[in-house]
Amino acid sequence: MAGAGTLREALRALLPPTKEELTLQLGETVERSVVRLLREAVELFCGGRGDECLQASEAILDYSWEKLNTGPWRDVHRDWRRVYAFGCLLKAVCLCEETGDAGAVAAALRVCDMGLLMGAAILGDILTKVAAVLQAHLPSGKRPAPGPAQEQPHEKRRNLRPQDSNLLRSLSWEVVGKFRHSPSEDIAGTEWQRGNVAHPSCIFLPKARHDHVRIPDVRSERTVPRLRCPSLQHFRKHFLVPGRPVILEGVADQWPCMKKWSLEYIQDVAGCRTVPVEVGSRYTDEEWSQTLMTVNEFISKYIRDEIPELKRDISIPDYCCLGDGDEEEITINAWFGPQGTVSPLHQDPQQNFLAQVTGRKYIRLYSPQESEALYPHDTHLLHNTSQVDVENPDLEKFPKFAEAPFLSCILCPGEILFIPVKYWHYVRALDLSFSVSFWWS
């Protein structure tokens, strides 16, 4: 294991060479007192006064954190997120200056992850690079194999491929959480849990706990049509323009056969990284720290089975080029969670390709024309979420729901479901599931 000296050098090598370059260009939004504090922190750092720099970094973090929590997230000025990231950078480096022991490095890595989660890119995305260096100085985070205790061979950690890096960063770690019938019932005196700010999905514990997974009999339901590698024109004319769902088969076969995604790989390349875990509902954007954990913690706590090694790589479906936006504007999210994870009925403002990588998902789709029968919440926060529990609806409270027509399917590995914009969808994972969604316009 590398010692403190090499860690220090490696980190210093990532920083700008001069004090003057270790700075942010900030606009009017950031108050002068903060700019002054940032400058002082840099002075302290360059002057070798690590403890005082740490104090100043803490103040920078605490002050900018309050700005990040003021007003809706989309209205938070990017400069405040950059200030926050800068505070994380200084704090992380200062934590490792004195000692290179695993505790300090893990703490510094956690700080970097907070900066990556809540901050914005600074100094050429320096936090990503610092995190990679820190990670290299931590022991490999593999889960011990079951069976008699064995000597763990000291393996060289595999490097994360760039495309995997983006995917891992966008990974949404899902867990079953408490079911909430409606916001108003549970407000006072109950624990509020944060949801993913980017995607307003809620995770529910299935109402009745079965020993065996309840596999819906989709033969009795109208199913989503399936097509094998349709042409772009055919897809556009018959599904994209009229807004009709379809399952695309065989598309994933054309993806390059390269990498195997496995639990071992995820743990190896990201085990010690901190990720936000989606638990409960997004009735409030509660602070991130309440449901943060490392990937290792998430896996040991919630994932019981191995995921079968996957033979496919993941690419953006060609059909996305039919949209208006650039390739950079396509949002790719990965979803990883145990059997039983449920996303309640909701709609998204963009077109969606949901690619199933491993495990099966039961999915129900309702047309936007049926919105009234789906009883969306009337609050601004949740107007794109239905109040109805799809597989166990309260028909006394939501009578029209019984008559609302829908399409359903069981989405299997290798299949891609096209969910038209604003199409209501409900998802339940029948197995440990890994999916990738592509949001585009």
Next chain:
Amino acid sequence: MAEERRGSWFGFGFCGFGQALGSGRGRQVHSPEPLQTPGEDADVCRVSASWSYTAFVTRGGRLELSGSAGCAAGGCRDAWASEALLVVLRAGPGRGAGTELQAWAPGSALSGEPLWAHTVGPEAEGEDAPGGEPQAGALPLLPGARAYVSPRPPFYSPLAPELRARRLELGAEHALLLDEAGQVFSWGQGRHGQLGHGTLEAELEPRPLEALQGVPMAEVAAGGWHSVCVSETGDIYIWGWNESGQLALPSRSLAEVGKTAAGEASGPKEDGSDVRTAEGESGGLAPFIAIQPFPALLDLPPGTDAVKASCGSRHTAVVTRTGELYTWGWGKYGQLGHEDTSSLDRPRRVEYFVDKRLQTKATKM
């Protein structure tokens, strides 16, 4: 609020800019220390603390700023400090010339031109509503209660006269108003429950708190994301965000560091599951509360009546009728005054003032 009797001022908390104690940066002050008030025999009637500087106004109209802003000026009746703006009420040049509201950049040392200025008409000065408050010390509420200032756009906002505002407090994203009859109103963002109407919805216009109707309030205070009011009979009502225990309700984040007062919760159990609840006093399980979206009655030790409340961004301070000071909430910079840097989710008396037997008055830290 101005008092007739002379008092001494004490400060504690984040002092990274030497903002009140002249003791250099990087320091935190964990135990109350007397403020070095400007001048000799300066009779300070108003203290307004922002993050990096503090404004003092004396009875003689002298304004002094310490910390990052550092300067002095005359002719000031009231001042209100925020990081983006320093707002001052200055007497006009002659009698009857009215008062001028000026907004300055804090670092400008009040030299040159203000960022903007607004004449508060003489009719506002002449008003003397029954039971009306003295005009100084009411900022951000303006004399005449027809408008208020804010550090965020719109900087100057009118208030409907029928509101009969007596006091106005601003949080990071909400506003509280107390009217002549003791009714509390709130508006702004509601995502942290700080409006107190039982939902997380925003309100564009002042809306009365139905839960408090019929209980006349004497005081109101706003933190960053929480709200407090004190009834005429000395009860405290509190609502909003409890992420650092600033509502004096069990807070999960404090439990995770083993500091919740609500019970024995002390971190993850051996099987790895989180301790999700705290033990209530009766031995039952009390849930953690992150958001309290309608007013809760707060329990101070029996027999104590609150007379004044004040909030920092994530902590709360209350002064009792017998001159005791209680604080709770975020304590990382010593702003609770308990000689440490712990956060608390229950009220604790500041012992410094008990030992010294002093009358106290709460201010923003």
